[in-house]
Amino acid sequence: MIRVLFAACLALAAALPASAVEIREVTSPGGIKAWLVEEHSIPFTALELRFKGGTSLDQPGKRGATILMMGLLEEGAGDLDSQGFAEARDALAAQFSFDARDDAVSISARMLSENRGEAVALLKSALTEPRFDDDAVARVKAQVVSIIQSDEKDPNTIAARSFDGLAFGDHPYGTSRNGTIDSMTALTRDDLIAAHAGVLARDRVYVSAVGDITEAELGALLDDLLGGLPETGAPMPPRTELGLTGGVTVIDFASPQSVVTFGHAGIKRDDPDFFTAYVLNQILGAGGFGSRLMDEVREKRGLTYGIYTYLAPMDLAETWQGGFSSANEKVAEAIEVVRAEWARMVADGVTEAELEAAKTYLTGSYPLRFDGNGPIADILVGMQIEELPTSYVNDRNAYIEAVTLDDIRRVAARLLKPEDLRFVVVGRPVGLEASN
Amino acid sequence: MFHILCPAILAALTALPALAEEVTTFTLPNDLEVVVIEDHRAPVVVQMVWYRAGAADEKPGVSGIAHYLEHLMFKGTDTLAPGEFSRTVEDNGGSDNAFTSWDYTGYFQRIAADRLELVMRMEADRMRNLKLTEDDWQTEREVIIEERNQRTDSDPGAIFGEQRRAAQYLNHPYGTPIIGWRQEMEQLTRQDALDWYQRYYAPNNAILVVAGDVTPEQVRQLAETYYGPLEPSEGIAVRKRPQEPPQLAERRLTYSDPRVSQPYVTRSYLAPERDPGDQTKAAALTILADLLGGDGQTSVLARKLQFDRKLAIYTSAHYDGTSYDDTTFNLVVVPAEGVSLDEAEKAMDEVLAEFLETGVDPAAFARVKTRIHAAMIYAQDDVGGLARRYGEALTTGLTVADVQAWPDVLDAVTEADVIAAATEIFDRRRAVTGWTMRAGEEEVMQ
Numbered sequence: 001m002i003r004v005l006f007a008a009c010l011a012l013a014a015a016l017p018a019s020a021v022e023i024r025e026v027t028s029p030g031g032i033k034a035w036l037v038e039e040h041s042i043p044f045t046a047l048e049l050r051f052k053g054g055t056s057l058d059q060p061g062k063r064g065a066t067i068l069m070m071g072l073l074e075e076g077a078g079d080l081d082s083q084g085f086a087e088a089r090d091a092l093a094a095q096f097s098f099d100a101r102d103d104a105v106s107i108s109a110r111m112l113s114e115n116r117g118e119a120v121a122l123l124k125s126a127l128t129e130p131r132f133d134d135d136a137v138a139r140v141k142a143q144v145v146s147i148i149q150s151d152e153k154d155p156n157t158i159a160a161r162s163f164d165g166l167a168f169g170d171h172p173y174g175t176s177r178n179g180t181i182d183s184m185t186a187l188t189r190d191d192l193i194a195a196h197a198g199v200l201a202r203d204r205v206y207v208s209a210v211g212d213i214t215e216a217e218l219g220a221l222l223d224d225l226l227g228g229l230p231e232t233g234a235p236m237p238p239r240t241e242l243g244l245t246g247g248v249t250v251i252d253f254a255s256p257q258s259v260v261t262f263g264h265a266g267i268k269r270d271d272p273d274f275f276t277a278y279v280l281n282q283i284l285g286a287g288g289f290g291s292r293l294m295d296e297v298r299e300k301r302g303l304t305y306g307i308y309t310y311l312a313p314m315d316l317a318e319t320w321q322g323g324f325s326s327a328n329e330k331v332a333e334a335i336e337v338v339r340a341e342w343a344r345m346v347a348d349g350v351t352e353a354e355l356e357a358a359k360t361y362l363t364g365s366y367p368l369r370f371d372g373n374g375p376i377a378d379i380l381v382g383m384q385i386e387e388l389p390t391s392y393v394n395d396r397n398a399y400i401e402a403v404t405l406d407d408i409r410r411v412a413a414r415l416l417k418p419e420d421l422r423f424v425v426v427g428r429p430v431g432l433e434a435s436n
Numbered sequence: 437m438f439h440i441l442c443p444a445i446l447a448a449l450t451a452l453p454a455l456a457e458e459v460t461t462f463t464l465p466n467d468l469e470v471v472v473i474e475d476h477r478a479p480v481v482v483q484m485v486w487y488r489a490g491a492a493d494e495k496p497g498v499s500g501i502a503h504y505l506e507h508l509m510f511k512g513t514d515t516l517a518p519g520e521f522s523r524t525v526e527d528n529g530g531s532d533n534a535f536t537s538w539d540y541t542g543y544f545q546r547i548a549a550d551r552l553e554l555v556m557r558m559e560a561d562r563m564r565n566l567k568l569t570e571d572d573w574q575t576e577r578e579v580i581i582e583e584r585n586q587r588t589d590s591d592p593g594a595i596f597g598e599q600r601r602a603a604q605y606l607n608h609p610y611g612t613p614i615i616g617w618r619q620e621m622e623q624l625t626r627q628d629a630l631d632w633y634q635r636y637y638a639p640n641n642a643i644l645v646v647a648g649d650v651t652p653e654q655v656r657q658l659a660e661t662y663y664g665p666l667e668p669s670e671g672i673a674v675r676k677r678p679q680e681p682p683q684l685a686e687r688r689l690t691y692s693d694p695r696v697s698q699p700y701v702t703r704s705y706l707a708p709e710r711d712p713g714d715q716t717k718a719a720a721l722t723i724l725a726d727l728l729g730g731d732g733q734t735s736v737l738a739r740k741l742q743f744d745r746k747l748a749i750y751t752s753a754h755y756d757g758t759s760y761d762d763t764t765f766n767l768v769v770v771p772a773e774g775v776s777l778d779e780a781e782k783a784m785d786e787v788l789a790e791f792l793e794t795g796v797d798p799a800a801f802a803r804v805k806t807r808i809h810a811a812m813i814y815a816q817d818d819v820g821g822l823a824r825r826y827g828e829a830l831t832t833g834l835t836v837a838d839v840q841a842w843p844d845v846l847d848a849v850t851e852a853d854v855i856a857a858a859t860e861i862f863d864r865r866r867a868v869t870g871w872t873m874r875a876g877e878e879e880v881m882q
Contacts, residue, residue: 039477042816043813044813044817075733082743085733087734090734090803091803093806093809093810095814110814139742139743142749142773146750146770149698150697152697153694153695153696255589256585256590257582257590288522288526288531289510289522289523290519290522290523295519301578302575302576302578302579303582305585305587306586325585325586325590327582357523361527362529365529365530367548368480368529368547370478371478371480371820372477372818373817374817
């Protein structure tokens, strides 16, 4: 029965022209805004909810409260205990995931059309009436503590944490979202209730839905799902000044290979030079094969398996970061190559050919991101958080195309500072001195 | 709920193939098999070429050569300079990569649908016309050694996993790591790579999977143009690897490392794989893994060890039957603070024994079946994932019919099938038990 139904749907889909996604801004009867793409060829809907603020809303001394709270939403709600909730979810074949990041927490749901109403009711209970039962709290806490312990011995995490500490100090960005073993262990049920009230509020929620759902259906769904949440939540945390200085930090770690995290100040997402920096980063280190760093460090010298850079325009601070791993004997040379490439970019800019190649890649790959209901829902909610209009999906490539060689040169001089690069090296590097 | 050890290990049932996708298959005169999966929702296409050659096909002494050649495939041909393949894909907005397993090596590009011809021309070119210069192969050997440093030698879990696997397979080359043993990787040569390439990289040893906004007729025309003229290899025969002898002695391994922070117990049992036309036992084992350890809240192991007895903070069971030869059924128990590995292992064995005795909970069994149906629907949303399933199946000895029958085979599994399969494989003589420990806090294994 189910199979016959699918075949029919697919035949219908095949008859449709392959065109760009059509995004509609909708407002529920209760006033909740959302972006919708109707896609009726597969009988399910991807729903993406994001609440701005994220783990940076952890209160002083309560580090880890937000991530623990999010981890407990699926561990018992309303009449259902942890296992009862999981059984109900599986009986509906719904998929929920709960995530907590620095700037936002997110809830991703995939729900079958045949039982969407029941799936929404279940998700609503997780959002609005989580139980935070003592045994569930203890169990999930123990999981997080185990992760904290593992992180303490993982060279990649050690490097990232150390870099964040140097960059952001006491700001939440400067420490692990999981908190410390002490802060995690000390969290109480009241802390979770407070985190829930502070984080999951209607004044900071962004919503997208993609799939087998109409505007009217989505409006009713949102009022039902989110209507019971408080109107306002905790005040947003303040911006932070970057505390990074140039130099090398070495953290001793017994391993044949050194893990390196490096970076300096970055650029805001709404800065007029953002797209130029984005294209520049593509040429410098984001492009995988074909980027300068991959070419110089891996392809020409065999110093690493992979090296990358990225812009991190977070809500409350901006960095330009990168990372790689090299054998202890090779890592000093690799760091020199990175510094030299930073300097070469400032001195010489990029070539016409490099710029064209980066533009073709960035403009050509953009539409490829829109290749499923889940991925599209994710992109749309991200656009809303960045305060972009729906028309951005059509205009974005024009911003890339507008970048000139002069722009690149100017922005490289403005932002790339070889002497400001801080390298955090975790391993037993040979011939590499910690500078301060 | 947080995944402690293996975030990559999801419930086995999410890896189900869907039945409803529009699939067309044909074979070119040079024996290249072609699979086309249509999805016209977005103007995107994925091309994958899969070779029936993986690490388990290597001769003794050159471990890692399958994976090394995979790297060298990006080094150019008569008409493409080193690195030009990937650069051209990126210049056209696409992305490309490759992967090596024990049973296959695969290459893929994801690109706008109107650029399919470009990537097909290049992929066909490197199937037979690879060129390796002196510089290229030596530098790339450094890269794969760095890859081993990064993936294996920097990770105590990976190091011990390699050792356990070597102990699991007494004779079959599945016991050798894909990346290779370091001392053999360091000795790999250009000639080793070329020997491998010339033997295995040919249309009659490959499967082309094209998925996305494309019609079978378009694919057929392009494939005939670009892959059609390629000469088949004469060195291709049905793969016959050394098989396992009867496994009669339980193997128990311990490993401690200063980088380990969380001790845990693993158990792997030798287990049958999906065979063409004979997937019933593998289907039963797939459902068994889901019942025992597929869900962090409701699985048997989670219920008994995490919720009821509070002896563990994480448990899982994993089985992937898509394998050319015998595979493994894996269990993991991460003990709670203050619980010894010995206690954790004993508790795990008690749960298995109790499960065999009391049988399958009908409600849990019904939920698994529901998820099978849902997985078919959700799988439609990821055409790249569907392409991988076909490529993986066809390079591990299965047919398109087997892939398409799989959901029905799963659906037909009974509770008695699950218990029978469990009874058969849960034999400690065919198992490897591993204790991963903190340095300085070693326990003595019984």
